[in-house]
Amino acid sequence: MPCWVGTAHHPCCRTDIAAFIPIEEVQCPPYRIPRHGKEAGSAEVSTFLQKMLSLVRQGARRLLCPRPKLRYGASRRPMQASHELVVEPIGLDVDKLPRPLLWGEIFGNDHPVELEIGTGKGTFLTEQARLRPDVNFFGIEWARWFWRYASDRLRRNHCEKNARMVRADAAFFFAEFVAANSLSVIHIYFPDPWPKKRHHKRRLIQEPFLKLVHRSLIPNGRLQIVTDHQDYFEQIQTVVSASALRVIEYNRPESASDGEFAGTNFERKYRREGRPFYAVAAVKGGRSKPE
Numbered sequence: 001m002p003c004w005v006g007t008a009h010h011p012c013c014r015t016d017i018a019a020f021i022p023i024e025e026v027q028c029p030p031y032r033i034p035r036h037g038k039e040a041g042s043a044e045v046s047t048f049l050q051k052m053l054s055l056v057r058q059g060a061r062r063l064l065c066p067r068p069k070l071r072y073g074a075s076r077r078p079m080q081a082s083h084e085l086v087v088e089p090i091g092l093d094v095d096k097l098p099r100p101l102l103w104g105e106i107f108g109n110d111h112p113v114e115l116e117i118g119t120g121k122g123t124f125l126t127e128q129a130r131l132r133p134d135v136n137f138f139g140i141e142w143a144r145w146f147w148r149y150a151s152d153r154l155r156r157n158h159c160e161k162n163a164r165m166v167r168a169d170a171a172f173f174f175a176e177f178v179a180a181n182s183l184s185v186i187h188i189y190f191p192d193p194w195p196k197k198r199h200h201k202r203r204l205i206q207e208p209f210l211k212l213v214h215r216s217l218i219p220n221g222r223l224q225i226v227t228d229h230q231d232y233f234e235q236i237q238t239v240v241s242a243s244a245l246r247v248i249e250y251n252r253p254e255s256a257s258d259g260e261f262a263g264t265n266f267e268r269k270y271r272r273e274g275r276p277f278y279a280v281a282a283v284k285g286g287r288s289k290p291e
């Protein structure tokens with residue numbers, strides 16, 4: 001019987017991953033570890049296994065933290081950048097943040113705050129933050145490497161004044177950290193579609209999450225979503241229409257080039273492949289449905 005035992009640094013790429021190793025495999029050599037890349041050194045493997053075993057000995061029988069399992073589409077290759085990634089001052093440590101967050105304290109001003117979930121490499125956030133210095137931009141990214149890359153990219157583009165990034169699971173972060181009535185726009189571009197039916201429950205945009213979105217938006221605050229996945233789009237349309245938000249026409253952000261919906265990394269890549277895109281937008285206020 002597989003047992004979910006916890007999280008540890010993966011020995012190949014050193015990202016924090018959820019360990020989903022059957023206990024018997026942890027205990028019986030030859031060990032089989034979820035691999036996403038190059039061979040790990042035996043010392044690193046041994047550290048990883050010791051951490052796993054200690055979690056098991058402490059009685060862990062399932063995932064211990066609110067972090068999700070290895071994400072859909074997560075790279076199996078170790079990610080590399082051509083330069084050293086400097087996370088500070090843009091990348092924040094989620095464990096050191098107050099709950100709820102006070103945006104005024106984070107940014108040192110009372111400008112409106114727009115938040116992007118799943119920034120990837122931070123293309124969209126960087127272009128927006130550069131174009132609109134009077135707006136604060138906050139990115140949430142689950143994957144450690146992308147969080148580091150996007151934080152560094154924002155820093156290199158001199159966005160220290162109006163951009164911050166945190167590495168966290170979005171649903172957890174909204175529930176724990178985001179204050180009610182505090183965000184002017186929430187951007188979600190190309191959320192992981194989890195195409196297999198048995199994985200649909202892992203999709204982010206579902207009724208409980210939309211309640212958190214509604215709570216976090218200021219009156220007239222907007223939610224903007226783009227996906228290339230038709231089935232997910234149909235689900236998004238259904239749950240957004242049934243939520244307390246009011247569906248409106250999708251507005252292209254200023255940084256999007258001609259013909260683009262948002263101008264993210266994925267959009268530019270998928271566009272070259274000729275994939276169709278689907279957009280949904282909704283606003284808080286003027287709703288006809290009960291909360």
Ligand SMILES: C[S@@+](CC[C@H](N)C(=O)[O-])C[C@H]1O[C@@H](n2cnc3c(N)ncnc32)[C@H](O)[C@@H]1O
Binds near residue numbers: 073119168189190264
């Ligand atoms: C398909 S990629 C799209 C990246 C970017 N938005 C773009 O269009 O280029 C989805 C991104 O969302 C991140 N992600 C997925 N689930 C998340 C969650 N629950 N919380 C935060 N980030 C998440 C993934 O790590 C990944 O970087």
